[in-house]
Amino acid sequence: MKRTRNTVQRQAVLDAIRALDGQHPTAAEVFEQVCNTPSETCPRLSLATVYRALDTLTAQKQIAEIRLGTVCRYDAGLDLHHHIICRQCGTVTDVCEDALPVTLYRKVEKCSGYIVADEPIQFYGLCPKCNKL
Amino acid sequence: MKRTRNTVQRQAVLDAIRALDGQHPTAAEVFEQVCNTPSETCPRLSLATVYRALDTLTAQKQIAEIRLGTVCRYDAGLDLHHHIICRQCGTVTDVCEDALPVTLYRKVEKCSGYIVADEPIQFYGLCPKCNKL
């Protein structure tokens, strides 16, 4: 693990993700959140810095990355849980983990040849809001 | 459903996806496949046309779209099955459906409030090839 330095920018990014807990923000949303906090700690923050901070924090396991193909969202929750993504609006919602049989991973590993350990599962569906439209 | 016309380009795209069955090609890979077929039916095919053909075929349910965030891959198989995606190389592999308890969808629907009917599940893991590296 490479040694890192503490910076106001990275701390602000971490704070922002925690402030947005449960919302699984994108990099752009984290950027917005930092810029809109009253205490202007990062007057000149750049999006590139946000991306780099997110990478570092993920590598340090201080946050979790939710990969949606090439697009990423981020999660302040570090316990293993799963996600369901709305096909329509892209919202990511946590799935309570007790809904999933423990043996499922082993079954999937056996029939795919992949190693699935500790990787969150992604469900797709229609969120309540989009379902009403 | 909007009425569509038959064109050599769209047919070539459909043929290409079927030829690549099991490989879950991207739009670019479909494009390559069409351009490299011996029978040069589409001398001047453009990527934009491939994207439009893929959209149309998906709307007609002649193929299935595998959404990976903003990136898409396409599937000639129309039966309900799930996918596992390699964290490392992005390869998409089918998961045999009998590995998944039927009640799982109902459980996930209940605890998330989403409608999950007929939506493929995405697992993430390490594929056998990347696991050996």
Add this chain to the structure above:
DNA sequence: TTCCATGCAAACGTTTTGCATTTCG
């Protein structure tokens, strides 16, 4: 003093769009 981190701008890969032209029905 070192070298990691930053800001900026430019580059990147994938997908979408505008528009004139072609072609199916």
Add this chain to the structure above:
DNA sequence: CGAAATGCAAAACGTTTGCATGGAA
């Protein structure tokens, strides 16, 4: 003929990178 589809180029989008500068340890 009219509507849909095409090819091309440019734009859009999220993300990454090169580089000179700044700042933590």
